Amino acid sequence: MYVIFEDGTDPYWARSRVLEYLNQVQGKLPAGVSAEMGPDATGVGWVxxxxxxxxxxxxxxxxxxxxxxxxxxxxxxxxxxxxxxxxxxxxxKEYQIVVDPMKLTQYGISLGEVKSALDASNQEAGGSSVELAEAEYMVRASGYLQTLDDFKNIVLKTGITACRSISATSRGCxxxxxxxxxxxxxxxxxxxxxxx
Structure with missing residues (x-):
């Protein structure tokens, strides 16, 4: 969160007020969450x-x-x-997906469904842990899309094999x-x- 004071405000006075309010709300934050102030530097200048x-x-x-x-x-x-x-x-770099509106109509898919399928296919999730031979192993599912074929092969709807059915997918800038x-x-x- 950024707090912006009026021009001319004494920065040390402003920081002390922010610190005071942070201390007041610390007990109201969720467990494990802590608030801290950023460095004493201008927010608009490059160091x-x-x-x-x-x-x-x-x-x-x-x-x-x-x-x-x-x-x-x-x-x-x-x-x-x-x-x-x-x-x-x-x-x-970007992966660019140019959707063919005629194909969307042909397959009965909305642009929102395409976006949802893309979002759902590009995620990572934790899966807790597994104990094996007195060792504990963390389990996670890495679902980040990494190649052009990963994007082309996203399943959009049952019966439609992949995103390649309704779009041209390429790399670009x-x-x-x-x-x-x-x-x-x-x-x-x-x-x-x-x-x-």
Missing amino acids: FEYALVDRSGKHDLAELRSLQDWFLKYELKTIPNVSEVASVGGVV RLARRCAAVSPSLTARAKWPAAW
Whole structure:
């Protein structure tokens, strides 16, 4: 939760008020939930900027952005007093599903049903634990979609084998809304993803 005070408010006074209220509500929070205040830093300024640069040319912008979004970002957030890690630039990979409205009508499927099937097929769930030979093993079901075929083979409705029956599924890149450049020489050498 973010609390925004009016411009000119003494930040130390504001932090002490927030801390006071946090202490008041601590007993009302669910078991195991604790509230803590973020670092004493501005919420609008960047403290540190870095760039992932592949000087070897082996990785494209999409691979570098995936490394940032799915690994580095979470590692950096484990550092004390790091409240947020924002990714800017690069190319965000997407699995794009272009649904054929005629096929939806033909099979009697709504767009909402397609979305529900996609959501249900891309989840992970815990399954408790199993004791075996004086050892305890955690059980989980990993259902994250990882390949293009995973998306194409999602079952939509009984009798309809897969998502491929009603759509064209491909890999692509999210439309860029902003640009980040390190330097002209690095930007010129950056490469767009090949058809992966």
